[in-house]
Amino acid sequence: MLNVENLHVEVGGKEVIHGVNLQIPEGETHILMGPNGSGKTTLLRSIMGFSNYTITEGRVIFRGHDVTELPLYERARYGMGMMFQRPPTISGLKLGKLLEVMSGKSPAKAFEYAETMNMSAFLERDLNANFSGGEIKRSEVLQLLVQQPDFVMLDEPESGVDLENIALIGKAIARLVDKDRHIVNRKKSGLIITHTGFIMDYLEADAGHMLCNGEIRCRGNPREILKVIQEKGYQECMECVKL
Numbered sequence: 001m002l003n004v005e006n007l008h009v010e011v012g013g014k015e016v017i018h019g020v021n022l023q024i025p026e027g028e029t030h031i032l033m034g035p036n037g038s039g040k041t042t043l044l045r046s047i048m049g050f051s052n053y054t055i056t057e058g059r060v061i062f063r064g065h066d067v068t069e070l071p072l073y074e075r076a077r078y079g080m081g082m083m084f085q086r087p088p089t090i091s092g093l094k095l096g097k098l099l100e101v102m103s104g105k106s107p108a109k110a111f112e113y114a115e116t117m118n119m120s121a122f123l124e125r126d127l128n129a130n131f132s133g134g135e136i137k138r139s140e141v142l143q144l145l146v147q148q149p150d151f152v153m154l155d156e157p158e159s160g161v162d163l164e165n166i167a168l169i170g171k172a173i174a175r176l177v178d179k180d181r182h183i184v185n186r187k188k189s190g191l192i193i194t195h196t197g198f199i200m201d202y203l204e205a206d207a208g209h210m211l212c213n214g215e216i217r218c219r220g221n222p223r224e225i226l227k228v229i230q231e232k233g234y235q236e237c238m239e240c241v242k243l
């Protein structure tokens, strides 16, 4: 599904990602961990094609297409989707209208998803305007449910979410990356950033990667990596490179 080859990324005039290689096969969900400021969000945004993230070396291959030079919307058309950690507020754009546009010919289905995500009362509100942290997360997951991307990237989906809503969001994300869900014979895949690992209680994670100072320093079972981080800190994990 996704093949990131020797990716180097510059943001704000400095190199933040230093030669990352990452492969996510069709039907797999991978977990991305690492200390604050290690470059996790930068990596996801570069894969998605945000314009202020400059790829200075390396390639992003998605479904066999080299998308390194493509704008974000073209990557979305190929089937990539991303949940923002801090999405912008857009005055004048109602959440309901956005869902209608995203859903194409099936707005009824979009409003069903809104109900599932406890967001029906937000449809007439401007996008993200005074939404709480947890409401923003639910709105982001709702938009992805409506878009149904083949490959989804999620930036700390559980952070700031209360215990009841973690279950709601966790189950919705499990639907987004469900291996058995086929869209025109394509299996879904995902890449999820997490610090706590709570999201792994709701879905089957196939592999974990730990990013440190813009480099992947450890790969393996995501629960094992998390355990080492919890018990011994990031340093130990950096040294136990299992590549």
Ligand SMILES: Nc1ncnc2c1ncn2[C@@H]1O[C@H](COP(=O)(O)OP(=O)(O)OP(=O)(O)O)[C@@H](O)[C@H]1O
Pocket (backbone or CB within 6 Å): 011, 012, 013, 016, 034, 035, 036, 037, 038, 039, 040, 041, 042, 043
């Ligand atoms: N636009 C920018 N201008 C300057 N520096 C930036 C910019 N965006 C990111 N950085 C820097 O790049 C580094 C990596 O940031 P990034 O947000 O990718 O880290 P992260 O691993 O996602 O962190 P966290 O776990 O805290 O969310 C940080 O030092 C950050 O300050």
